[in-house]
Amino acid sequence: MRPLDWIVMFGWLAFIVSYGLWRGRGSGTTRNYLLAGKTMPWYAMGLSIMATQASAITFISTTGQSYIDGMRFVQFYFGLPVAMIILSATAVPIFHRANVYTAYEYLERRFDAKTRSLVSAIFLIQRGLGAGLSLYAPAVVLSVILGWPDRVTTVLMGVLVMIYTSWGGIKAVTWADVYQMALILAALVLALGMVIYLLPHTVSFGDALSLAGAMGRLNPVTTKFDWDDRYNIWSGLIGGAFLALAYFGCDQSQVQRYLTGKSIAQSRLSLLFNAMAKIPMQFFILFIGAMVFVFFVFEKPPLLFHPVEQANVERSTAYSHVRQSFDEAFAHRREAAEDYLAAHRRGDEASRQAAAGRYRRAQQDLEAAHTAGERLVSPGFNDTNFIFLSFVTRYLPAGVVGLIVAVIFSAAMSSTSGEINSLATVSVIDIYRRHFRPDAPDHHYVVASRLTTIFWGCFAVCFANFGRNFGALIEAVNMVGSLFYGGLLGVFVLAFFFKRVGANGAFYGVLAGEAAIFAANRFTHIGFLWYNVIGCAVVVAAGLAIAAATPAKALPR
Amino acid sequence: MEDQPRPEMPPPEMPDDPPPFLGTWPCVYAVVACYVAALIFLFWLFSRAFAE
Numbered sequence: 218m219r220p221l222d223w224i225v226m227f228g229w230l231a232f233i234v235s236y237g238l239w240r241g242r243g244s245g246t247t248r249n250y251l252l253a254g255k256t257m258p259w260y261a262m263g264l265s266i267m268a269t270q271a272s273a274i275t276f277i278s279t280t281g282q283s284y285i286d287g288m289r290f291v292q293f294y295f296g297l298p299v300a301m302i303i304l305s306a307t308a309v310p311i312f313h314r315a316n317v318y319t320a321y322e323y324l325e326r327r328f329d330a331k332t333r334s335l336v337s338a339i340f341l342i343q344r345g346l347g348a349g350l351s352l353y354a355p356a357v358v359l360s361v362i363l364g365w366p367d368r369v370t371t372v373l374m375g376v377l378v379m380i381y382t383s384w385g386g387i388k389a390v391t392w393a394d395v396y397q398m399a400l401i402l403a404a405l406v407l408a409l410g411m412v413i414y415l416l417p418h419t420v421s422f423g424d425a426l427s428l429a430g431a432m433g434r435l436n437p438v439t440t441k442f443d444w445d446d447r448y449n450i451w452s453g454l455i456g457g458a459f460l461a462l463a464y465f466g467c468d469q470s471q472v473q474r475y476l477t478g479k480s481i482a483q484s485r486l487s488l489l490f491n492a493m494a495k496i497p498m499q500f501f502i503l504f505i506g507a508m509v510f511v512f513f514v515f516e517k518p519p520l521l522f523h524p525v526e527q528a529n530v531e532r533s534t535a536y537s538h539v540r541q542s543f544d545e546a547f548a549h550r551r552e553a554a555e556d557y558l559a560a561h562r563r564g565d566e567a568s569r570q571a572a573a574g575r576y577r578r579a580q581q582d583l584e585a586a587h588t589a590g591e592r593l594v595s596p597g598f599n600d601t602n603f604i605f606l607s608f609v610t611r612y613l614p615a616g617v618v619g620l621i622v623a624v625i626f627s628a629a630m631s632s633t634s635g636e637i638n639s640l641a642t643v644s645v646i647d648i649y650r651r652h653f654r655p656d657a658p659d660h661h662y663v664v665a666s667r668l669t670t671i672f673w674g675c676f677a678v679c680f681a682n683f684g685r686n687f688g689a690l691i692e693a694v695n696m697v698g699s700l701f702y703g704g705l706l707g708v709f710v711l712a713f714f715f716k717r718v719g720a721n722g723a724f725y726g727v728l729a730g731e732a733a734i735f736a737a738n739r740f741t742h743i744g745f746l747w748y749n750v751i752g753c754a755v756v757v758a759a760g761l762a763i764a765a766a767t768p769a770k771a772l773p774r
Numbered sequence: 775m776e777d778q779p780r781p782e783m784p785p786p787e788m789p790d791d792p793p794p795f796l797g798t799w800p801c802v803y804a805v806v807a808c809y810v811a812a813l814i815f816l817f818w819l820f821s822r823a824f825a826e
Contacts, residue, residue: 291817298810302803310790430824437817450814482791485799492806496813 218362218610222619229400229623233393233630234381240392241385247662250386251318251642257477261395262487265635266465266474267494268394271401272351273629275502280605283506284513287436289448291499293746296458300465301492305485307713308466313481318646320472320709327712329720330651335727336708337647340469341640343701345673348636349680351629356681361524361606362622371681374629379674382634383667387477390634397627404624405501411613412508417515424558425511431557431573432580434507437500447744456746463702463749465491467709470639509608514554516612517547520590522603530593539593543586550579633677641669699745700738703752704730710753711760718764726760 218226244250282290308320315323321340325333352374356367381389416425429435439449465471465488478484520543521527530536553575560568591598609621645665654661704727711718711726718726733755734748743751793802 295810295814298806302806306799306803426824433825435824436821438814438821440818480789480791482793486793489802489806493809496810500817 218618218622219615221615222622225616225619226623226626229620230377230626233397233627234377236396237381237389237393237634238384241381241389244384244386244388245660245663247318247659247666249388250663250666251473251646253386253388253391253477255477256479257391257483258479259483259486259490261391262474262478262484263490263494264398265391265394265631266471266487266491267498268398268401268628268631269470269474269635270464270491270495270632271398271498271628272632273625274351275499276625276628277357277602277605279499279502280506280509281601281603283434283503284510284604285601287434288500288503288507289436289439291437291496291503292439292448292450292453293457294461294496294499295450295453296455297461297495298492299454299458300461301488303462304466305488308472308709309475309484309488310481311713312472312476313478313484318476319469319643320467321469321643321647324708324712324723325651328708328723332708332720332723332727333647333651335724336467336705337643339701339705339727339731340467340643341648343698344468344470344636344640345676346680347698348633348640348673348677351632351636352677353681357602357606361603362610362618364525368682371678374626374633375674375678375681378630378633378637379671382638382674383670386666387473387638390631390638391474391477393634394631397631400620400627401624402498404620405498405505407617408609408621409501409505409508411617412505412512412608415612416508416512420511420515420558424561425508427561428511428514428554428557428576429507431576432510434510437503447746452744452746456744456750459706459749459753460699460702460746463706463753464698467702467705468639468698469643470635473639473642474635506605509605512608512612515551517544519607520587521594521600522607523594523600524603524607526594526598526600530590533593535593539586539589543583543590546579546582546586550576550583553579633674637670637673637677640673641666644669644673699748700734701731703734703749704756706749707753707756707760710757715757715761715764718760719767721767722760722763725763726756726758729759730756 244253246254248254279290312320312323315326317323317326319337321333321337324336352371353367356370356374360367360370381393413422413425416422420428426435440451441449442451443449475484475487478487519527520540521530530539553572557569557572557576560566560572591600609618613621645662649665649669650657650662654665707730708723708727711723730752734752737743737748737751738745793799796802796805
């Protein structure tokens with residue numbers, strides 16, 4: 218990091234915290250603090266929804282995932298627009314008309330207090346863990362760039378977020394998200410422009426596409442169905458739709474965004490904006506990863522992208538042998554890539570096919586050497602999350618590095634602020650006010666919300682220190698969500714669509730659904746996106762079975 | 775054990791405004807769905823164009 222990078226990074230952080238504090242003024246009532254007085258326009262909610270979902274993990278891990286596995290991860294989002302349409306037609310008007318602070322408050326009106334408390338507890342557990350993982354990502358960034366310990370950077374991030382979130386509530390969170398998302402989108406365009414610009418002058422954009430495609434990196438749609446395969450069009454459309462339904466329909470960190478809308482129409486527009494913008498954005502991020510892959514076909518990458526571990530393994534006795542294999546594989550791959558492009562330009566199909574075969578074999582050798590390098594660190598070590606950052610810090614000019622780092626900070630802060638704000642809302646509204654202090658004055662709940670925001674911020678910081686035990690962080694976060702979302706979604710499906718199912722059906726249905734998900738996770742190899750489908754189906758089936766087995770009283774008039 | 779559904783909540787007064795374009799919400803949903811289907815089709819073409 219050069220002086221200009223520091224200025225850009227700290228300048229941006231200071232601006233966001235100040236802007237959040239300024240925008241959050243006047244949040245002195247519960248309705249203003251937790252629902253922004255229901256005054257938000259659709260574009261602010263839409264960008265805030267996208268910013269909350271696009272955590273720093275999105276930039277750090279998704280680009281690395283594309284580098285390693287291609288662009289097929291984008292299929293994970295194919296079901297999202299379907300979910301947005303369903304939620305716009307169902308959940309948005311229901312929640313708005315119920316005039317609730319949280320989605321779980323609605324469950325008590327529809328079922329009973331124990332169902333509300335159970336679902337609130339599930340949310341607090343899974344979102345609390347998710348908030349910790351979201352904070353850990355920028356700690357990875359700074360550990361690479363500054364050489365600071367993860368813990369220091371995690372605390373720094375957590376404190377900045379807690380300042381404006383605890384002061385201004387959701388209004389501060391939402392308006393800060395708008396600017397953070399704008400910076401993220403601008404930086405994405407800049408990052409892609411830079412990586413294409415840095416390709417060798419003899420390699421055109423079309424050549425880069427050919428090289429990435431030949432190595433299977435340009436594969437946004439894979440149609441082969443496989444239960445064990447996490448990302449294909451079927452798991453994306455069906456499993457992804459269920460995950461998005463659960464995330465946007467039952468997760469308070471998202472529901473709270475569109476509850477702040479001026480009207481039902483504004484809230485619907487915010488979700489539909491997300492439906493149209495999310496897939497192109499993810500495609501764009503993954504495409505950056507694919508282009509970084511092509512960049513490193515011509516520019517020798519380090520054996521390990523984690524600079525600290527790279528320095529450590531250089532001292533091991535086995536390093537020189539692994540390094541030699543790696544260097545030879547890189548030279549072969551580069552040579553094969555140049556032959557491939559030359560044959561492609563000549564239109565010599567036979568030579569092109571032969572070069573493509575050598576190109577892939579060299580890639581396999583390179584990956585084997587890279588894996589051997591990772592084993593020198595530890596058996597479970599994985600440096601996928603460092604790939605993009607390694608490119609940024611080594612090859613981008615002064616100022617741009619600071620901007621990209623600021624973007625990663627922004628992404629982490631926008632996600633974490635939304636998460637701890639929603640965690641505080643559920644803690645106060647669904648737990649504290651419901652079970653401990655139902656009749657306190659309004660100001661008391663505002664103070665309680667501020668204190669619980671700080672509590673959840675501290676919790677996230679503490680949990681973030683366990684983040685280093687996870688591999689590709691984005692999958693870890695989605696995995697945590699998928700263990701719980703199926704149960705949450707199932708109970709809301711019962712609430713919205715099965716009027717004859719009562720409180721016991723909902724409560725025991727959720728327990729049965731969660732048991733089924735944990736059993737699937739423990740005893741099968743089914744891809745985690747399917748957990749949402751399984752969990753939701755079991756909750757609905759169990760709820761209907763219980764409702765059928767128990768006589769219902771006639772509804773009071 | 776009785777499993778008693780709760781009575782329906784009274785509908786509070788919150789108007790369901792029409793969308794600012796395309797007339798009705800189902801039309802807006804249909805446009806979004808067509809857009810996404812077209813996007814996936816383009817991605818499929820992209821995958822096929824660069825698959826070896």
